[in-house]
Amino acid sequence: MTTSADGQPLIPQPPATVAALRQAVRRIAPETLAAFTRELDRAADRSLQGSDPAPLRRFIAQWAVHVHIRRRPGLAADLRRWEDLGETGDAAQARRAASEIGRILDEAHAVVGLPAR
Known part of the structure; x- marks a missing residue:
């Protein structure tokens, strides 16, 4: 890309x-x-x-x-890092990753005019 x-x-x-x-x-x-x-x-x-x-x-x-x-390459890289951490991190890291992934997806839904997930 x-x-x-x-x-x-x-x-x-x-x-x-x-x-x-x-x-x-x-x-x-x-x-x-x-x-x-x-x-x-x-x-x-x-x-x-x-x-x-x-x-x-x-x-x-x-x-x-x-x-x-x-x-947005920076945002895409952030999402990949959070997804990786969610898969490889401990329970606390996985919860944080899930929260950040949700935030990114909610923002994307809002920008494209869709209701939040």
Whole structure:
């Protein structure tokens, strides 16, 4: 991933549409494009089978949050460090990591206009 020298986001936050999110993922996190496509196919199939747009809405929300975090390399690195600490740390460190991960995700949800988890 290319980093911004001044700490600014690599790209603006795209609209929460499949096409815009796919383009953003392709640009800032191409290694996750296969997962994006797989999950999109699953969400679309579930939406069609149940005549319910909820799976597709969840997919868009999840990937909008992913893009928000990944477009900010420092934030993405922080999230990875907290996730690693949550897996390898003691109980107190795992609780702190869970709290910090929650804070990062809540902030991302707010920025992309979604209710907190």
